[in-house]
Amino acid sequence: MFLKAECLQKGGSFKIRGAATALQALGAEARRAGIVAHSSGNHAQAVALAARHFGVDAVIVMPEDANRLKVAATTAYGATVVQAGVTAANRAERADEYVRKGRYLIHPFDDWLVITGQGTLGLEIAEDAPEDIEMALFPIGGGGLVSGSAIALRALRPDVRIIGVEPAVCAAAKASREAGRRISLPPAQTVADGARVSVGEKAWSVISELVDDIVSVEDQEILEAVHFILTRSKLVVEPTGAMTVAALLSRRFRSGPAVAVLSGGNLDPEMLAQRWSERSTRQ
């Protein structure tokens, strides 16, 4: 099992790839007008970092129940965070208010520039992964990472199977695959906070063509995978980022040499401490 450790990325997740690509492409007028983004946390931090780098004013709309460390980091990077009354369900709508006032939206996934940026991860796997890799596993939330990376991988390493992984309680991509069209599900409660959204239209148009299989994992399996990666690989991975390893550990499929993408490491240690205390008590 090879791990692509995006937890070590600037901002703690792969999201800086898409955010930097989208910000870099903004014209002078859009840069002056400022930007807005909505995010459960990792895209928020990435946009804040990229905006600071390019000197662009940023407003980030985050749900009230967002991971508090992600909110603190976004603020520390210089963005204005808006949380009052924001939920996973209304965050896009709330961001639209700022778009109507003239700000440019950096969408977390349904944007070809963002998808292009996330695709650099697939490019790196294609360049760096050993020749005998049979499979590459990606977490699916909105689908930006897997779709961008699938385009790069399919072109450069056509024999590598591309697998998407999502939480069982929020398996919109799997439902879409079975229905043969994009299905949107309401945001569900899962430890994988980065995967509460449904797959986007642009991402789905790629996923439906290029992704070989989509599997889902239970929250308990995800937490066990976080524990496994922490104790064996000494890497801090957030639940969303550990879904790929959870899928491999579940032995749901024959696994030759595989690359598992650890999409981010913005874990709340206190949340984890609580889960582990419960775990110790149970055992």
Place this chain on the structure above:
Amino acid sequence: MFLKAECLQKGGSFKIRGAATALQALGAEARRAGIVAHSSGNHAQAVALAARHFGVDAVIVMPEDANRLKVAATTAYGATVVQAGVTAANRAERADEYVRKGRYLIHPFDDWLVITGQGTLGLEIAEDAPEDIEMALFPIGGGGLVSGSAIALRALRPDVRIIGVEPAVCAAAKASREAGRRISLPPAQTVADGARVSVGEKAWSVISELVDDIVSVEDQEILEAVHFILTRSKLVVEPTGAMTVAALLSRRFRSGPAVAVLSGGNLDPEMLAQRWSERSTRQ
């Protein structure tokens, strides 16, 4: 601050460097006779791994209160672990019983081959660290890592200051420096379980000549550094391995660009969960 992340090393710490060097140098007769080692945990795992690699039978003497994950890993690597009645104070003596039966001792630090092996870390810092590095910080327990690395660094990067860091409750190297001769202290209780031993004779002969300064850090500072590295760098570091970062964060000295050695990552998540629950409660 540059981090030398030995938590990502095979066996979870720098100890594999010395263990592999010592095992490789054993003659055919010693390999047949088998080896013995005593360790609080990281040297144990490293020796077990190296012994398996070279096909040598290994007995490892570990204190009864050793980190249970380190004990489990040592056993899993194929070594015979002896724990009954073993303490930090009598472990060397208990290992001697096996030496008298004909086994070859792989000492955790007081052995020139082990010191040579640990020194490859200093060699890598000399090769990889940016030109403007002013300081390299090493944890001190028995002193094998800092002494081996100091020899390499002093030769190749003579302008880099070499700093040793040890727990305040078990500051044998600092006491030795002040006394002008090696002082041995009884093992003390500290979260830095890898630094409960006093600095060895051979290591001291190097440290007294080549190490520029020795500083000590409190247990609470060490735990805060573990938390800092986990949340910011997304790396799992055990308390002993976080002492160098604790020293830098304490601002006890002027710090230009510095390399902090994270010596190991064999953290017990349940121990940490408990400490963090207490921390949340306090705040």
